[in-house]
Amino acid sequence: MSPSAAVPSPAASLSREVATRGALALIGLMLLWRLVLAAFVPLVPDEAYYALWAQGLSAGYVDHPPMIAFFIRAGQELVGDTPLGIRLFCVLAALPASWFVWRAADDLLEDPRAGALAAVLFNATIFGFLGLTLATPDAPLALFCAAMVWGAARLVRAPRPSIWLAMGLATGLAAQSKYSGVMLAGAFALAVLALAPLRRQLLTPWPWLAGLVALLVFLPNIVWNATHDWATLTKQGGRVTAQAPFRPGFLPEFIGSQIALATPLVFLFAVIGLLPGRAAAMFRPGGGRGLVLLLLFVPLAYFAVHALRARVEGNWVGFLYPLVALAAAAGMLAPAGSGWWGRHQPGLARTTLPLAFGLVFALGIHALFVPTTLAGNKDAVVRMTRGWPEFAAEIDARRRQIGASAILTNDYQMTAMLKRELPGVTVQQFDERQRYVFMNEPEPLSLPGPLLLVLSTFRSFGEISAAYGRQDMGEVSRRFRDVTMPPVRLFRLDPLAAPAPATAAPAP
Known part of the structure; x- marks a missing residue:
């Protein structure tokens, strides 16, 4: 060189x-x-x-x-x-x-x-x-x-x-x-x-x-x-x-x-x-x-x-x-x-x-600052970051209205945001429980009723169908200025009475 x-x-x-x-x-x-x-x-x-x-x-x-x-x-x-x-x-x-x-x-x-x-x-x-x-x-x-x-x-x-x-x-x-x-x-x-x-x-x-x-x-x-x-x-x-x-x-x-x-x-x-x-x-x-x-x-x-x-x-x-x-x-x-x-x-x-x-x-x-909302709820910034405190407060007001002991969800993102915005309230995702093994939470089905169910996506109710009676409470949407996000559906859940224990047939 x-x-x-x-x-x-x-x-x-x-x-x-x-x-x-x-x-x-x-x-x-x-x-x-x-x-x-x-x-x-x-x-x-x-x-x-x-x-x-x-x-x-x-x-x-x-x-x-x-x-x-x-x-x-x-x-x-x-x-x-x-x-x-x-x-x-x-x-x-x-x-x-x-x-x-x-x-x-x-x-x-x-x-x-x-x-x-x-x-x-x-x-x-x-x-x-x-x-x-x-x-x-x-x-x-x-x-x-x-x-x-x-x-x-x-x-x-x-x-x-x-x-x-x-x-x-x-x-x-x-x-x-x-x-x-x-x-x-x-x-x-x-x-x-x-x-x-x-x-x-x-x-x-x-x-x-x-x-x-x-x-x-x-x-x-x-x-x-x-x-x-x-x-x-x-x-x-x-x-x-x-x-x-x-x-x-x-x-x-x-x-x-x-x-x-x-x-x-x-x-x-x-x-x-x-x-x-x-x-x-x-x-x-x-x-x-x-x-x-x-x-x-x-x-x-x-x-x-x-x-x-x-x-x-x-x-x-x-x-x-x-x-x-x-x-x-x-x-x-x-x-x-x-x-x-x-x-x-x-x-x-x-x-x-x-x-x-x-x-x-x-x-x-x-x-x-979100200077414009022309993209509506297709705007990722608006969709992901805005309107959560007011939305969580509305959900909690519905919970208190029915005296629910906890909020159940079927979406990890909804669960995380409600947990964050409502620190004194029990919020749990009732499905995909493996996500939360590190949190030492009680099983959702063991929570005393009534409960408030927040469904982000209308999938199967799973085990809840057999354990609770449901009362439809309508829809709630998160909002930011003139933008409305897709709604969630609310249900009141009341535990069903436990079946009577089976008894043995009398001897002939």
């Missing part, structure tokens, strides 16, 4: 310094914006549900592994059981996640500005912003998957035993956040087999020790599942769609959701960054581009197949956004070529961050 190649030029050093300062300022501003939203936007129902988990810490829960419960509990210990307390550690996770993305891009891309740009792009995507603001399992998952991407990049660029062990730790923590982390681990395992710089390291003990570390970190959740009828594995495995009918219309919906969550120009430059050509030359020699392609496309292949038969929720792919940001940085920094794209690439690159940050800012303003 020539001295000129080994030592950055003064111009390159200045460019890197300017990029670093700008990136740190933008990431800091985004952190402050997250904190404002975390403090003042009401909780969404899933966050209220995960906050219940934090009341009963466990090695596992029916829906997901436990990491989000520990994040929430840590914030509550510092700030209290407030929206900010519940979301605090998810927001703060954006800082180390940004550092991991930054370092991974520095390792894999040639341009000295690449790390700073990739970190900013990660924060500027809708998923990167919301996923590390809301208190859901996606926040710790994004953090630890970003750590995995950094570890993989380091192992391609400059492998060391400590990096392998860090990779094992990050993998175990990602799996403890959400089982999607196992998909990224599987993609990395294929990369180890496919890429010579990684494959050679299989001759050392460190990859195998990394796998052992990951297994040990994940082991508590495996043990919990083993003692709870494999509840989480069964629930998440139920999303497999091999027997579902062929419905390819979900595939364009999946692609559209990712364009929206990445923001359109970040998505465009990520695609450009993965194509062969000028963007490919942005990757350092030694397998870095192959690593990114494998880490991205192995999970994406599964989601594409899934989308041919069933809906893929947009956030399911969020753990790949550190790689999306890295690919987008490669696409934006690639030298412009000739033709239409060459003429427009510089302008589009300059527009990418202002557009992305503008969308993030507008989304935050809408979440804070």
Whole structure:
């Protein structure tokens, strides 16, 4: 290597310094914006549900592994059981996640500005912003998957035993956040087999020790599942769609959701960054581009197949956004070529961050103030966050009117929100009781009557049909300004008299 190649030029050093300062300022501003939203936007129902988990810490829960419960509990210990307390550690996770993305891009891309740009792009995507603001399992998952991407990049660029062990730790923590982390681990395992710089390291003990570390970190959740009828594995495995009918219309919906969550120009430059050509030359020699392609496309292949038969929720792919940001940085920094794209690439690159940050800012303003309700109850912000205190008060007034000892529901989100808004009232979901094994609640059928039943969806009454008489009390709807949400139906439940005990027939 020539001295000129080994030592950055003064111009390159200045460019890197300017990029670093700008990136740190933008990431800091985004952190402050997250904190404002975390403090003042009401909780969404899933966050209220995960906050219940934090009341009963466990090695596992029916829906997901436990990491989000520990994040929430840590914030509550510092700030209290407030929206900010519940979301605090998810927001703060954006800082180390940004550092991991930054370092991974520095390792894999040639341009000295690449790390700073990739970190900013990660924060500027809708998923990167919301996923590390809301208190859901996606926040710790994004953090630890970003750590995995950094570890993989380091192992391609400059492998060391400590990096392998860090990779094992990050993998175990990602799996403890959400089982999607196992998909990224599987993609990395294929990369180890496919890429010579990684494959050679299989001759050392460190990859195998990394796998052992990951297994040990994940082991508590495996043990919990083993003692709870494999509840989480069964629930998440139920999303497999091999027997579902062929419905390819979900595939364009999946692609559209990712364009929206990445923001359109970040998505465009990520695609450009993965194509062969000028963007490919942005990757350092030694397998870095192959690593990114494998880490991205192995999970994406599964989601594409899934989308041919069933809906893929947009956030399911969020753990790949550190790689999306890295690919987008490669696409934006690639030298412009000739033709239409060459003429427009510089302008589009300059527009990418202002557009992305503008969308993030507008989304935050809408979440804070809801300046318009034109979308009605199709507006996700209105549907999930508004009108809950008044709605809960109306439900409680109906409960007190009939002297009910408790409220029963058939929906986990409704249960969580009513529990939160009515802290002195017994609220229980009468079905799917496995969700609440950590709460040490009495069985709903043992509660003294009368009870108030709130049906969010008109499914079967289950065991309640045999145990209670029902009196229809009409419908109640949650409202916000001129928007009315779909109604719930209320029933008064009165215990039926126990049947007389059977008596033996008299002897002849």
